[in-house]
Amino acid sequence: PTNEAEVEVFSVPSYACQRRTTLENRNTVLTDALSLLAENAELSAEEGRGVAFRRAAAVLKVLPEPVTDMTQLRGLPCLGEHSLRVIKDILENGASSEVESTKQSERFKALKVLTGIFGVGAKTADRWIREGIHDLQQLKDSRPTLNRAQRAGLEHYDDINQPVSKAEADAIGQVVEEAVAAVLPGAQVTLIGGFRRGKLSGHDVDFLITHPEEGREVGLMPKIVSWLESQGFLLYQKTTRNSYLESEDGPARPCSNMDRFERCFSVFKLSEDEKRRAGQTQSRHASAEDGGRKLWRAVRVDLVVSPISQFAFALLGWTGSKLFERELRRWAGHEKTMSLSSHALYDGTQRTYLRATSEEEIFAHLGLDYIPPSERNA
Ligand code: TTP
Numbered sequence: 001p002t003n004e005a006e007v008e009v010f011s012v013p014s015y016a017c018q019r020r021t022t023l024e025n026r027n028t029v030l031t032d033a034l035s036l037l038a039e040n041a042e043l044s045a046e047e048g049r050g051v052a053f054r055r056a057a058a059v060l061k062v063l064p065e066p067v068t069d070m071t072q073l074r075g076l077p078c079l080g081e082h083s084l085r086v087i088k089d090i091l092e093n094g095a096s097s098e099v100e101s102t103k104q105s106e107r108f109k110a111l112k113v114l115t116g117i118f119g120v121g122a123k124t125a126d127r128w129i130r131e132g133i134h135d136l137q138q139l140k141d142s143r144p145t146l147n148r149a150q151r152a153g154l155e156h157y158d159d160i161n162q163p164v165s166k167a168e169a170d171a172i173g174q175v176v177e178e179a180v181a182a183v184l185p186g187a188q189v190t191l192i193g194g195f196r197r198g199k200l201s202g203h204d205v206d207f208l209i210t211h212p213e214e215g216r217e218v219g220l221m222p223k224i225v226s227w228l229e230s231q232g233f234l235l236y237q238k239t240t241r242n243s244y245l246e247s248e249d250g251p252a253r254p255c256s257n258m259d260r261f262e263r264c265f266s267v268f269k270l271s272e273d274e275k276r277r278a279g280q281t282q283s284r285h286a287s288a289e290d291g292g293r294k295l296w297r298a299v300r301v302d303l304v305v306s307p308i309s310q311f312a313f314a315l316l317g318w319t320g321s322k323l324f325e326r327e328l329r330r331w332a333g334h335e336k337t338m339s340l341s342s343h344a345l346y347d348g349t350q351r352t353y354l355r356a357t358s359e360e361e362i363f364a365h366l367g368l369d370y371i372p373p374s375e376r377n378a
């Protein structure tokens with residue numbers, strides 16, 4: 001930071017993957033506002049605008065102090081005209097009129113409520129809104145055709161929209177460990193996603209599963225799912241098979257965030273028993289007071305299985321944040337003529353795949369300083 005006219009002026013590199021973004025954020029008022037506009041853009045199929053707001057918010061997240069004056073933002077990357085206008089509005093008037101009117105808008109409120117149903121994306125929500133459906137009651141009354149995911153999403157709506165705590169994530173981790181140990185001893189389970197970045201709550205819990213011997217992981221997911229189902233842990237699951245073949249697929253596509261691992265999107269039934277066994281809640285016995293009280297909650301859980309040879313790429317790709325991942329791929333493509341996915345790193349200059357057995361090696365291949373998970377909260 002250099003001094004200029006007595007206000008602190010910040011210097012920030014332009015790619016989020018060059019920066020250390022912890023969970024400590026001194027500008028939450030500004031970043032919440034920009035994130036809301038990003039969300040609104042994403043829900044309105046304006047992905048480009050969404051990314052622009054996300055990038056702007058991410059820059060503010062690394063500033064060491066609260067922004068109090070527009071002159072402090074001079075020379076910062078990723079702050080476009082629109083984001084600057086929003087920031088200025090907040091600094092001068094305490095709130096952004098655009099953010100406030102978005103929050104109040106019937107369309108935004110409806111999009112939020114409807115996409116809060118697991119299995120419902122922006123497209124479906126938009127179609128329902130055009131049919132005059134704005135809330136869950138109107139949706140239920142209209143007797144829509146729902147797929148299996150959406151039915152589970154509607155049934156467990158309140159639970160799924162309640163944040164998952166770290167304690168709950170750990171309790172689920174123990175169940176997943178137990179399942180994996182039962183069906184393939186020696187297989188390893190790693191907590192990924194937001195909880196690996198140190199977040200204290202999340203919208204779901206994500207796990208990456210591998211085995212130190214290449215090939216032993218083949219066909220593992222259905223076995224894990226069967227075990228979990230037999231023990232009554234799954235309210236919903238959809239498993240997709242691994243479809244990645246390096247030889248057939250060629251270089252990882254730079255701007256794609258889809259991967260082809262064997263994976264399972266699920267809704268877990270987490271009971272008080274598991275939380276207690278994980279040592280998270282006070283030991284207590286069922287009593288008369290429990291009559292009618294629900295002793296479990298539904299939690300969204302994502303499971304991914306990767307072969308050990310791709311583990312480092314899968315770990316990096318599934319740890320997030322989503323913006324951090326996007327920026328890594330943009331850096332690889334635009335600055336290094338490389339192509340990064342959750343499976344591999346392809347060097348377009350040398351026309352070869354670069355191997356890695358750790359995240360550190362991947363950062364090194366990319367010519368980036370290593371950023372640990374807790375500093376990838378862009
Ligand atoms: P999420 O679970 O969506 O996000 P998160 O864990 O960072 O935050 P939250 O607390 O809200 O759950 O995704 C985790 C990571 O997984 C994210 O970096 C993107 C990656 N991912 C893929 O690579 N492919 C996919 O299909 C999905 C859904 C996620």
Ligand code: MN
Nearest residue numbers: 193194204206
């Ligand atoms: Mn997650």
Ligand code: MN
Nearest residue numbers: 193204206302
């Ligand atoms: Mn997830």
Ligand code: MN
Nearest residue numbers: 254255330333
């Ligand atoms: Mn690009």
